[in-house]
Every structure is written in structure tokens, then in C-alpha cells.
Amino acid sequence: xxxxxxxxxGETVTENVEPRLSLADFVxxxxxxxxxxxxxxxxxxxxxxVLMNGEPVRSCITFTVVADGTEITTIEGFDEDEPMxxxxxxxxxxxxxxxxxxTPGMLVAARDIVTRxxxxxxxxxxxxxxxxxxxxxxxxxxxxxxxxxxxxxRG
Amino acid sequence: xGQFGIGQAIVREEDPRLLRGRGVxxxxxxxxxxxxxxxVRSPHAHAEIRSIDSKAANSLPGVLxxxxxEEVAAxxxxxxxxxxxxxxxxxxxxxxxxxPPLALGRVRYVGDPVALVVAETxxxxxxxxxxxxxxxxxxxxxTDTARTVDAEAPVIWDDAPDNVSALYQxxxxxxxxxxxxxxxxxxxxxxxxxxxxxxYMEARSAVGEYDERDDRFTLYADVQYPHRVRQLxxxxxxxxPEQSVRVVARDVGGGFGTxxxxxxxxxxxxxxxxxxxxxxxxxxxxxxxxxxDEHGRDNVTEAELAFDADGKVLALRVRTLANIGAYLxxxxxxxxxxxxxxxxxxxxxxxxxxxxxxxxxxxxNPTAPYRGAGRPEAxxxxxxxxxxxxxxxxxxxxxxxxxxxxxxxxxxxRTPLGLCYDCGEFAANQEAxxxxxxxxxxxERREEAAMRGKLRGIGTANPIERSASPSPDxxxxxxxxxxxxTILMGTKSQGQGHETVYKQIVGERLGxxxxxxxxxxxxxxxxxxxxxxxxxxxxxIGGSALYxxxxxxxxxxxxxxAHMLEASIEDMEFASGIFTVAGTDRTVTLTDVAKAxxxxxxxxxxxxxxxxxxxxxxxxxxxxxxxxxxxxxxxxPETGETNIVGYWVVDDxxxxxxxxxxxxxxxxGVAQGVGQVLMEQVAYDPDSGQLLSASFMDYCMPRADDFSxxxxxxxxxxxxxxxxxxxxxxxxxxxxxxxxxxNALLDALMPVGVTDLPMPATPHAIWQAIEKAKFG
Numbered sequence: 069x070x071x072x073x074x075x076x077x078g079e080t081v082t083e084n085v086e087p088r089l090s091l092a093d094f095v096x097x098x099x100x101x102x103x104x105x106x107x108x109x110x111x112x113x114x115x116x117x118v119l120m121n122g123e124p125v126r127s128c129i130t131f132t133v134v135a136d137g138t139e140i141t142t143i144e145g146f147d148e149d150e151p152m153x154x155x156x157x158x159x160x161x162x163x164x165x166x167x168x169x170x171t172p173g174m175l176v177a178a179r180d181i182v183t184r185x186x187x188x189x190x191x192x193x194x195x196x197x198x199x200x201x202x203x204x205x206x207x208x209x210x211x212x213x214x215x216x217x218x219x220x221x222r223g
Numbered sequence: 224x225g226q227f228g229i230g231q232a233i234v235r236e237e238d239p240r241l242l243r244g245r246g247v248x249x250x251x252x253x254x255x256x257x258x259x260x261x262x263v264r265s266p267h268a269h270a271e272i273r274s275i276d277s278k279a280a281n282s283l284p285g286v287l288x289x290x291x292x293e294e295v296a297a298x299x300x301x302x303x304x305x306x307x308x309x310x311x312x313x314x315x316x317x318x319x320x321x322x323p324p325l326a327l328g329r330v331r332y333v334g335d336p337v338a339l340v341v342a343e344t345x346x347x348x349x350x351x352x353x354x355x356x357x358x359x360x361x362x363x364x365x366t367d368t369a370r371t372v373d374a375e376a377p378v379i380w381d382d383a384p385d386n387v388s389a390l391y392q393x394x395x396x397x398x399x400x401x402x403x404x405x406x407x408x409x410x411x412x413x414x415x416x417x418x419x420x421x422x423y424m425e426a427r428s429a430v431g432e433y434d435e436r437d438d439r440f441t442l443y444a445d446v447q448y449p450h451r452v453r454q455l456x457x458x459x460x461x462x463x464p465e466q467s468v469r470v471v472a473r474d475v476g477g478g479f480g481t482x483x484x485x486x487x488x489x490x491x492x493x494x495x496x497x498x499x500x501x502x503x504x505x506x507x508x509x510x511x512x513x514x515x516d517e518h519g520r521d522n523v524t525e526a527e528l529a530f531d532a533d534g535k536v537l538a539l540r541v542r543t544l545a546n547i548g549a550y551l552x553x554x555x556x557x558x559x560x561x562x563x564x565x566x567x568x569x570x571x572x573x574x575x576x577x578x579x580x581x582x583x584x585x586x587x588n589p590t591a592p593y594r595g596a597g598r599p600e601a602x603x604x605x606x607x608x609x610x611x612x613x614x615x616x617x618x619x620x621x622x623x624x625x626x627x628x629x630x631x632x633x634x635x636x637r638t639p640l641g642l643c644y645d646c647g648e649f650a651a652n653q654e655a656x657x658x659x660x661x662x663x664x665x666x667e668r669r670e671e672a673a674m675r676g677k678l679r680g681i682g683t684a685n686p687i688e689r690s691a692s693p694s695p696d697x698x699x700x701x702x703x704x705x706x707x708x709t710i711l712m713g714t715k716s717q718g719q720g721h722e723t724v725y726k727q728i729v730g731e732r733l734g735x736x737x738x739x740x741x742x743x744x745x746x747x748x749x750x751x752x753x754x755x756x757x758x759x760x761x762x763x764i765g766g767s768a769l770y771x772x773x774x775x776x777x778x779x780x781x782x783x784x785a786h787m788l789e790a791s792i793e794d795m796e797f798a799s800g801i802f803t804v805a806g807t808d809r810t811v812t813l814t815d816v817a818k819a820x821x822x823x824x825x826x827x828x829x830x831x832x833x834x835x836x837x838x839x840x841x842x843x844x845x846x847x848x849x850x851x852x853x854x855x856x857x858x859x860p861e862t863g864e865t866n867i868v869g870y871w872v873v874d875d876x877x878x879x880x881x882x883x884x885x886x887x888x889x890x891x892g893v894a895q896g897v898g899q900v901l902m903e904q905v906a907y908d909p910d911s912g913q914l915l916s917a918s919f920m921d922y923c924m925p926r927a928d929d930f931s932x933x934x935x936x937x938x939x940x941x942x943x944x945x946x947x948x949x950x951x952x953x954x955x956x957x958x959x960x961x962x963x964x965x966n967a968l969l970d971a972l973m974p975v976g977v978t979d980l981p982m983p984a985t986p987h988a989i990w991q992a993i994e995k996a997k998f999g
Contacts, residue, residue, distance in 0.1 A: 086346065088346065096251075097253075100253070101244075102244075102247075102248075102250075102251035103243070103244020103245065103246075104244070105248070105250075105424070105425070105476070106250070106426075106506075106508075107424045107425070107426070107509065108509035108510075108918070108919050109508050109509055109510070110509065110510070110918055110919065110920065112918075112919035112920065113424065113509070113919060113924075115424055142244070143243065143244030144243065144244050144245075146243075147243060156242040156243075159238070159242055160234050160235070160238045160239075160242065161234060163234075163235070163883045163884070163886070163887045165235075165238060165241055165242065165718075166477075166718035166719065166720065166887055166891065167423070167424070167425070167474070167475065167476045167477045167717055167718025168237065168238075168241030168242075168246045168474060168476070168718065169246075169248065169423075169424040169425040169476030169477060169718075170424045171241055171242060171244075172244045175242070191928075193927075194927040194928040194930075195927075195928050197926070197927035197928070198926040198927050198928045199926075200927075201424065201919070201924050201926065202424065202927075203421075203422060203423055203424050203477050203479075203891070203894075203895075203924075204424075204477055204718050204887075204891045205887060205890055205891055205894075206890030206891050206892075206893055206894035206930060206933060206956075207890075207894070207926075207927040207930055208886075208887075208890045208930075208932060208933055209887065209890070210927065211927060211932075
């Protein structure tokens, strides 16, 4: 067991955890923040994407002990975030979600795109979204939503 | 009330909570004192279990129990049962092979459940599972569908030495034979349709609870058919009164047909919860999901199409081997193999047809409905046959199709495979789709691509499918004293936007605004009855039931409104949520009538207080959504990589309640069809039967950069088979995409001599086909 201190969505928590505990399981089971979803447990689908010190990471293949001393933002931590507000509105208007399971991770990835790549075109958006699987939408609404926010932020 | 009616592209009610990560999925359910379960599964495709030694496992800290097949069998849990009595080709009855929740003496596919470990934590369960010693004696296995019927193939069930489970037939063998004998031209092809898996983003979970204070089981699980799960668990498995079981499904992260009612984990978590006196939680990991869940499709088909000298189809003959896996537990495992054989004739006016399906066993998972459930397969056969026939007859593909469409004036028509198509404009759909795709300009685009060293192709398909098959579903509108309404539905959303669509229907009919309604589904304690969501039935059947329930609300409210306005019932008019005394400006809202209904002093004499109405609707016949798909691809011959450069759909799903939601369903359906053609597969090693595609590293999933925009235009031809005029929309995209995409690939590769492709047509498979055509 190791003692770790992590700031999650602005709240500092200290706990003893097993080395094998993933950040996803820590967030979901120890902190009961169930908005971060597990889609594959091996880092491919992106559903578990959270921000660690502002950068997207796959929480399913990140060990909690590695997150010691970092700031983690999960989907629940973006309620008041400006780019995320724009994205939520655009996702809503563009039917960019159906079952909602990939959505938290998709939003974190989308937020990274719109804040990091302000000039991305459709091909680039599709490439950047390729790390997040969605089984329901065929990606049409998601791509349109991200393009809409990029345009809003440019204009 | 214009704002919230039928036909409006309303944004979804479900979105706000899902966008904030506040959905409640089965894996998010956590009960006090819950224990954690892990399934131990067979690593062999076929093996005898010589012994299981759980001593070491049981002694590890935190382990509460290690159960094997014998313990479960000792408690006499029942089996689902088989309502159909088919026969084998040799006349013997089809064998019923229910899968035991935990294996008894033998395992028959990689993933077959062997033991259930329950512990204080998941990690403790994992450690115990690793300490479990199972002594297997591996046996020869067969997983390849075509090889199951070979003389030397390993036998799964001793009383079916040819591995054939049953023979199913449709159509007229003699008339078809005669038509073939007189045909000017016969086109013959063989198709292999791959085995795939739904791969919903939410892998399954089950939290089972037994409360001994009221002798009740509660199952929290992501199921598409909550009431059917309840019925099975109560009536068949545990043999307790149905009220002793509650099933709760809240947000479900995708289902696609595969989140069915007979998974062993539902029974095992409840059974273990009762034994241990604590709730038991099981969550499936992704690498476990392909091993644990029911698979989709998987058949080998030989098809023949007979033509006269003018290119008119005379007859269709189809022989299919459908791989149903190692076990046969319930009718559900047969549905995809036979219920949709009817649409093998497609939208074409084929005078006679005969189809034969042999269901075969193999050392693989059971199969079950997966988006389309046999309809994509049927459409694949007929649409590929038309492309093949066009080449052989020298008639352009879309012209040959147009020659053979069933014209609108001939409908309703009973097809030679037993279905009754009621309406549709097949020629108009194709024309519109070809125009959208600029089909006539394609050859120029092919030339331009060739100059860049790329192979460009265009493919079409005109899907039709039976959907919303006759079976009832239920809707209740229940007002409360504050005048707001709860809408309780027997269907179960897994992301299709039911909350929104149902509110639109009630908004249209009763004029209530969104904030004064709440939609509930998925809880068998709250919703009186239901079948669930599958086969594109929810708007058709659930929506129609809701429409009828709304009518009943108006009828019940009318006398109360009349009494409140001191008018006679005959003078009452109702529109947009308001009762009006005809010819006056005296009004009362439905909301106020609802509030008043709970106050006896305000009611007419003899009126029953309260305002709650329900309706159950069962259509008389299926609906037939149909359409036309065009897919354009560009292949890089150096790498075999395919780029989808355009995809267009004209769809007829009848009246469109919400255009955004319909489009979303078609987008998603197209993606699953394209995925199966280009990349997805549940793959087994042909010799060892070892599962090769359990993780997302090996099971290739379609991504955002695999697609272009998918353009959709609706051409609704309303059906009269339900009060809303809707046809099912949930699976239509997949039904068309499977053939349209493959037809596009073959069109691209025809100039370089490739005449067929395996499914999936991966870059490697395409590259190999090109090389083989070059060098022979």
C-alpha cells in the first residue's frame, strides 16, 4: 500500500492505495465519481479519458500511485468550464451522443482539440478523435459539434 | 403545441445529465455490503473438465466463495425452454442444449463459464481466480462454419454427429425448381458473412440482491428487455412468483440487440446473493466481453438467381449454414438465423423463391440478434447477387434493379418467402439516392482517382427489412396531484432517445410541455408490463401504445373539464392541451383538469378520481422500413487501405417523429455495417479454436477517421399498420451498409481483376486479392 495525495476536481484527497489500483477505479470506486467510464481497460477506447495536470490521459492504464501529487479533472469537474460549456451545447445541438457512455471521454478529448488546435479542419478533427471510440453515432454529430465549437472560438 | 410535437428536430431530453457524466449505468450501481464477483472461463475451445481444485483459492484473504457447476446444479435452477420444435435433416428432433450457468464436466467454447469467485474486493476475487486449479483435457474443436459439417469435423453433441441443429425452410421448392429449369440465365454465388460482436461501449454488469425480509430478488443490469428478464428469472430459473423479482435497468450504454435476457451472470449474481446474504456485483471487462456475450451473424450462403432473357428475375434459391455456437438455450439463439429469411427477396418482384437454413453447432459462443438480426445478411445476399447478375448479364447494376422493383401499385404484396410488404417507393428511393451521390458523374471520379494511383468504386443497395414485429408493448400516462405526468414505458432505451420521442408524442397529443413530463423505463416495479426494445419496435409499438394512452386521457378528462366549465360533454373540444367549450372562449387546461381530478369536490357525480391511463398496443403485422444506400470508396492498391469518400442514404421509415434521432440511428447503423465489411471480426484460430480477437487491439473498431459525412434524406411513405404511421428506424442503416459497402469495394477492384473479397475486407485482404489477381 502507498499513501498518495491527489487533487480531484479541486478537492485534495489523501489515501492509501494498492499499487495495482488504476486511476479509473480510484475515481469510480473510491471517490464514487462514476462519470468516468471504463470501456476497455487497455487504453484503446478513450472512454476513461480524464485530465492529469491539464493533459488528457487514459485513466484505465494509469496507476493511481503515478497520479500522486497531480491535479485530476474528471467529467464532473467541468460543470463550470467555459470550453466544456461550449462543447456541451454543441454536442446537444448536433446529436453528438446517443447512449452517452463514450461521451465523458469524448468531451475531454474534444476539449483538448478545441483548446490546443484552434485551426483544425475536419480531417484533423477526425484524426484527433480517432482515439475515442463511439459505437452509437457513426461520429457524424461529434465531428460536427467539434467543428462548430472551433468556429465559434475563432469567430 | 408546436414546440414539442411529432416531426420536430427537438434536441434530446437525455443529453443534459449524460453530458455531465451523471448517467447511471449498471456498473455505477453500488449497494451497501456488496461483494464482488469474477467469472472464471474456459481457455479452451473444447475440453473435458477433469477436476477443479478450489482449496487454494478459497483460502485467500477476502474470498467469500468459489462456486462451480456442481453447486449451481444442486440448487436446481431451471432453463429457459424452447418453444419451437424443429427437426434435423434426418428427421430427428432438434436437440435442446441449454448452457448451464457454470459448466458441468465439459466446456465448449473459449469463454464458457467454469467458476464464480465472490470476494470482498475485486482484487481479492482476481487473486483467487488465479489460484483456482482447473484440470482440463483439451479436445479437438471446430469453429469455422463451413467446416462444421465436414465428415471429419469434431462433434459438439453426440446425438448430432453432423453438427446440424435443425433445418428451416421457407418458400416453394418445387415452383422454384421449375423456374430455374426454364431460366435463360442463372447466376450463382457463395457468400461468407463474418461473425461479429456488438461491442457496445458499456460492457455488461449485473448487481444481484436478495432481500430476505420480503423474499425478493432485485437485479440491476443493462438489459434491453427488463420484463422478459424478470419473467425468465422468476418463471424458469428460480421458479418463484414473478412479483418476487425486480429488474432495474437505467441508462444503458448501447445494446444493439445483444443485451438479452438469458445471460448466466444475471442468474449467478442473484443466486450467489441469496446464498451469501449480500449483494453481488459483477462487471465485465472488455477482454471478457467477447468471451462472455452472445455474438452476431456468421453464416455461409450459396445463392442462385434465375433470370429470363430480358433481365427479369424468375426465382431465387438460397442455402445457408448458420453458426449458432455450441449451445442452444432459447429461441433467442435462433432468431437471426430464421426470422428474417423473408427479406432475401429484397425489394424485387420475384415470383418464386426457396430458402433453406441449416443451423449448425460449433465451439463458439451462442449467437443472438445483433443490429439487423438476419436482415443485413438477407439484404447482403440479394444485393450482391444483383451486382453479380448485372456483370454477367451485361446490364447496368441500377438499371437491372429498377427493372425488377416491386412497383408501388402492386402493394400490399405477399412475397414468395411469406412476408406482406405494405408500402414503399423503391424506384423513387433509388433514383433519389443516385442523384444525391452524383452516381452518373462517377466514372469521371474513377478516372481522376486512377490518375492519382487510387482505385475508386461506387456501390449501391436497396434494403428492406421487417421491423416492429407483432408483439405488444405498454405505455402508461400517470398524472399526479400537481398536474404533472409520468410516462411509463415498457420499451427500454439504450441510447436511442426514447425520452425525447415519447415526450414529443405526448406533447403532440396532450399539449403538455416538456417540463411537466418525466419518462420512466427499465424498472419492472414501476412499469406494469413490457417486451422491451429490439427489432426497431419502440416508436412503432411503444409510441403507438402511448398515442392510444393519450387518447384515453383525453376521454377521461373530458367529463371533468365539462363539469369544471359547466358545459355538456358534447360541446367540449380539445387541442394543444386546452379544453374549450365549442364556440366560446371558456377554457381549462389539461393540467388544471388533472389537478382537479384528485379533488372529489370538483368532480362530476360518479366520476372516478385521479387521471391515469394505460394502453397496450400490438400491431397486426410488421412494418417494412426500406431505402437506398450509395457508398463510394477509394482504395490505395499499395496498402489495400480503404477510404470511405462518401455515403448517402434515402430512407423510408414512415412518419418521422424526430429527424435528428432518425438520422442518428442511421448514422450509427451505417457505421456498424461498414465496420463489419472493413475491419471487424470475432476470429478463431482454425486449428485450436483459440479466440484471437478478445481485445480492442485485435478486434478492430471503426473510428472517426474511418468515415466521411453520411448524408441522409427521408422519403417517408407512412404505413397504416399503426396509428402513428411510423416504420422502425433503429437497424435500417446496418441493413443497407453491409451490402452497399462491399459492392463499392468490389466495384473499385473489378478493373484490376478482383472478383470477390472475404469479410472483413481488411487492407491485408484487399492487398492480397489485388496481388493474386495480378500474379494468379
